[in-house]
Amino acid sequence: xxxxxxxxxxxxxxxxxxxxxxxxxxxxxxxxxxxxxxxxxxxxxxxxxxxxxxxxxxxxxxxxxxxxxxxxxxxxxxxxxxxxxxxxxxxxxxxxxxxxxxxxxxxxxxxxxxxxxxxxxxxxxxxxxxxxxxxxxxxxxx
Amino acid sequence: xxxxxxxxxxxxxxxxxxxxxxxxxxxxxxxxxxxxxxxxxxxxxxxxxxxxxxxxxxxxxxxxxxxxxxxxxxxxxxxxxxxxxxxxxxxxxxxxxxxxxxxxxxxxxxxxxxxxxxxxxxxxxxxxxxxxxxxxxxxxxxxxxxxxxxxxxxxxxxxxxxxxxxxxxxxxxxxxxxxxxxxxxxxxxxxxxxxxxxxxxxxxxxxxxxxxxxxxxxxxxxxxxxxxxxxxxxxxxxxxxxxxxxxxxxxxxxxxxxxxxxxxxxxxxxxxxxxxxxxxxxxxxxxxxxxxxxxxxxxxxxxxxxxxxxxxxxxxxxxxxxxxxxxxxxxxxxxxxxxxxxxxxxxxxxxxxxxxxxxxxxxxxxxxxxxxxxxxxxxxxxxxxxxxxxxxxxxxxxxxxxxxxxxxxxxxxxxxxxxxxxxxxxxxxxxxx
Numbered sequence: 400x401x402x403x404x405x406x407x408x409x410x411x412x413x414x415x416x417x418x419x420x421x422x423x424x425x426x427x428x429x430x431x432x433x434x435x436x437x438x439x440x441x442x443x444x445x446x447x448x449x450x451x452x453x454x455x456x457x458x459x460x461x462x463x464x465x466x467x468x469x470x471x472x473x474x475x476x477x478x479x480x481x482x483x484x485x486x487x488x489x490x491x492x493x494x495x496x497x498x499x500x501x502x503x504x505x506x507x508x509x510x511x512x513x514x515x516x517x518x519x520x521x522x523x524x525x526x527x528x529x530x531x532x533x534x535x536x537x538x539x540x541x
Numbered sequence: 542x543x544x545x546x547x548x549x550x551x552x553x554x555x556x557x558x559x560x561x562x563x564x565x566x567x568x569x570x571x572x573x574x575x576x577x578x579x580x581x582x583x584x585x586x587x588x589x590x591x592x593x594x595x596x597x598x599x600x601x602x603x604x605x606x607x608x609x610x611x612x613x614x615x616x617x618x619x620x621x622x623x624x625x626x627x628x629x630x631x632x633x634x635x636x637x638x639x640x641x642x643x644x645x646x647x648x649x650x651x652x653x654x655x656x657x658x659x660x661x662x663x664x665x666x667x668x669x670x671x672x673x674x675x676x677x678x679x680x681x682x683x684x685x686x687x688x689x690x691x692x693x694x695x696x697x698x699x700x701x702x703x704x705x706x707x708x709x710x711x712x713x714x715x716x717x718x719x720x721x722x723x724x725x726x727x728x729x730x731x732x733x734x735x736x737x738x739x740x741x742x743x744x745x746x747x748x749x750x751x752x753x754x755x756x757x758x759x760x761x762x763x764x765x766x767x768x769x770x771x772x773x774x775x776x777x778x779x780x781x782x783x784x785x786x787x788x789x790x791x792x793x794x795x796x797x798x799x800x801x802x803x804x805x806x807x808x809x810x811x812x813x814x815x816x817x818x819x820x821x822x823x824x825x826x827x828x829x830x831x832x833x834x835x836x837x838x839x840x841x842x843x844x845x846x847x848x849x850x851x852x853x854x855x856x857x858x859x860x861x862x863x864x865x866x867x868x869x870x871x872x873x874x875x876x877x878x879x880x881x882x883x884x885x886x887x888x889x890x891x892x893x894x895x896x897x898x899x900x901x902x903x904x905x906x907x908x909x910x911x912x913x914x915x916x917x918x919x920x921x922x923x924x925x926x927x928x929x930x931x932x933x934x935x936x937x938x939x940x941x942x943x944x945x946x947x948x949x950x951x952x953x954x955x956x957x958x959x960x961x962x963x964x965x966x967x968x969x970x971x972x973x974x
Contacts, residue, residue: 406924408917410954436926440951441917443926462956464917468924497925516924 400534401469401520403451407444408464411437419444419463426457431540432502432514447472447502447514447540471515471523472540474504474533482513485532492526494519512540543792543855546662546694547655550802551857555850558858561802563596565830570594570603573836576621579614580606580838597805600828601816606840611641611781620644622834632680633780643780644834650689652831656778656786656800657690663791663798663855664749664774666720668695673716675709675723675731676754678702682784683754687722690786696720703727706734717746725757725765725773729896732768742770751776753785756864756871756883760890762794775864781840782827788862793854796861803830806860807839808848822847825862873968875902876909878946882967885913888939892932893921899958903971912949913940916958 409415416435423430432447448454451467458465475481489496495518504511512535517523527534545551553561571591573580583604584590593602611619620627622644629645645653666672672691676683684702691698699712703723709731712718721728728750735745747769753776765773777797778785787804788797799806807816808823817823825844829836844865853861866881873880886896897916902909921932933950940948959966 404924406922408922408952408954410952410957415954438926438930441929441953443924443929445924459919462954464919464922464955466919466922466924 400471400524400536402447402472402514402535402537402540404468404470404514404516405446405448405451405454405458406466406468407446407458409442409444411440411442415442416444419458422457422461422463423448423454426453428454428457432500434498434500434514436498445498445500445514449540451537468516469520471517471520471527472512472535473515473527474510474512474535477510484530485527488526488530488532489517489523492522494523494526544662544665544667545857546659551659551798551859553802553858555858558802559597562805562830565802566597566600566805566828567591567594569828569830569832569836570838572621572833573838577619577836579610579618580604600805600807600839603828603839605814605826606837608641608841608843616642619837620834621832621836622646627834630680631682631685631780631784641780643783645783646833649783649832649834652803653686653783653786654689654693656783656789656803657686658693659690659800660751660774660776660786660789661687661690661694661696661720663789663857664720664751664772665792666691666694666696666749670694670696670719671699671717672696672720672722673699673701673709673713673718675701675703675721675727676785681754682778682780683722683724686778686784686786687751691720691722706731710735710738713745713747719746719748721747721750721769721771723750723752724754725752725761726755726896728752728765728769728773729761732765733895736768742768745770747771749774751789753777756881756886758883758887758890758896760887761896764890764896777862777865779827779842781835781837781842782829783832787827791853791855791857795853796849796863798853798855798857798859798861799848801859803832804828805830806848806862808846809841811841811843811845819848819850822866825865871968873900873902873970875911876946878944880911880944880946884943885940888936888943889915892936892939894918894936897956897958898967899969900967901969901971904973909972910949911946912951914951914953914958916955917952918955 429449434445436443497516499515501513574591626646627644628647631643633641674687678684701709750771750773762773774790776785776789778787788799790797805828807826809816809826811824825842825846827840828838846863846865849861894915895918899914901912937950
């Protein structure tokens with residue numbers, strides 16, 4: 400039940416992120432979640448969008464190097480200890496979080512959710528299945 | 542079966558060849574003495590007359606010509622025929638600011654085109670072939686030279702010139718081009734574009750490519766051969782001598798046969814000017830043997846290479862030169878170390894990157910800064926930043942091992958490095974020395 404995230408290579412200089420969003424906007428692709436990680440001279444933008452395949456195609460056409468990665472979108476109840484409860488499951492199962500970011504949730508999704516990139520996506524899904532925490536699929540992101 | 546354009550001379554035994562060279566040299570020296578005052582003065586300064594040159598054995602007595610001489614004598618000082626007998630000029634790109642203008646009579650054009658025809662035949666070309674010439678046409682010798690050679694072989698010639706890559710690919714596919722002639726960087730670019738279009742080598746009718754006019758490495762050859770599904774042949778030349786075709790590769794792909802019935806090659810020590818024995822690395826010097834309009838005696842090319850007369854399986858007897866290690870013009874001296882762009886290319890390809898790079902040199906606080914910009918490719922990109930940085934570090938280490946000095950490696954967006962569709966802009970030297 401993982402979802403597909405697009406990672407895009409960007410040079411670390413003014414205007415590069417804007418040129419990316421420009422392409423998406425021009426092609427009517429909606430961004431659901433986004434995070435930017437940078438090194439000294441380049442950065443990686445990680446995106447969750449409504450039409451993954453279309454986005455990959457137009458990005459490639461416009462000269463953006465990109466890659467698809469499987470990530471987990473998990474609904475975190477907005478209450479004290481909500482995130483802690485989830486991370487405890489990961490901890491018990493020796494699952495490492497490589498990176499994570501939050502998004503306010505889509506028009507149709509009931510609650511905010513967070514995106515997790517973990518060392519072992521399958522193991523994480525299995526462990527979460529027993530907890531009742533909701534993992535979203537590509538369609539229910541919206 | 543090996544196929545030659547002028548078998549009798551290309552496969553002549555060494556004594557016959559030498560006799561032809563001796564006779565031609567005596568005539569060429571006489572022609573220069575009678576018609577090129579600039580060089581006659583140089584000979585007089587050394588106390589020489591044409592009678593002192595009885596054959597190739599006396600060649601070492603003659604004074605050298607350098608690029609500086611060409612500049613000084615510009616435009617007509619080295620022309621050996623009245624302009625009414627000249628029919629063409631060609632000129633270098635002048636990228637290093639030293640534009641060379643060369644003159645040709647119809648005889649000179651013919652011998653040049655013969656040389657290019659020999660190269661096309663050596664690459665397997667016959668009158669059954671369709672030869673697409675994607676070198677620039679105009680002042681640049683690439684297009685006109687291969688175009689003429691292709692006509693002489695009898696190939697159906699497609700004079701696309703460089704640029705408009707989509708149209709290039711359309712012609713290759715629609716007209717079943719079998720031979721492609723262009724710069725290696727443009728061949729790589731065409732290959733890259735075809736790959737992006739989803740074309741596999743077996744869907745591309747090309748079988749051979751003749752690539753030259755800029756330095757390229759063995760790794761780049763392997764890359765181009767794989768993407769286009771062809772055999773890629775090197776070709777060498779200088780506008781000063783005529784253009785491409787001064788030397789060319791045969792099916793052995795192991796050194797380029799010099800058309801030494803027209804251009805006699807020597808290797809010298811670049812510091813002392815002394816002639817070095819066969820097999821020794823040094824500066825390549827050429828003497829034209831039968832040119833009319835722009836005869837050059839002992840012209841220093843600044844290219845560093847070695848010569849060999851070892852027997853070649855293709856049957857050609859003409860001396861072979863190794864791929865020039867680098868033109869002394871291309872060579873950069875960074876922090877006191879000699880750096881050839883072709884070395885950087887080798888490291889890039891060995892590390893999985895494409896040969897799309899740019900070297901930027903500057904001087905800050907009296908120290909040279911050395912940056913290599915490398916384009917990110919889909920193959921080298923991953924969502925894992927740590928992994929990208931590891932690969933970047935491996936590349937930095939590889940460059941250090943090859944060059945002996947450290948370069949700053951910057952990863953840049955694909956196609957962000959200016960890729961002129963003729964010659965690639967590889968070096969930006971901002972040092973004001």
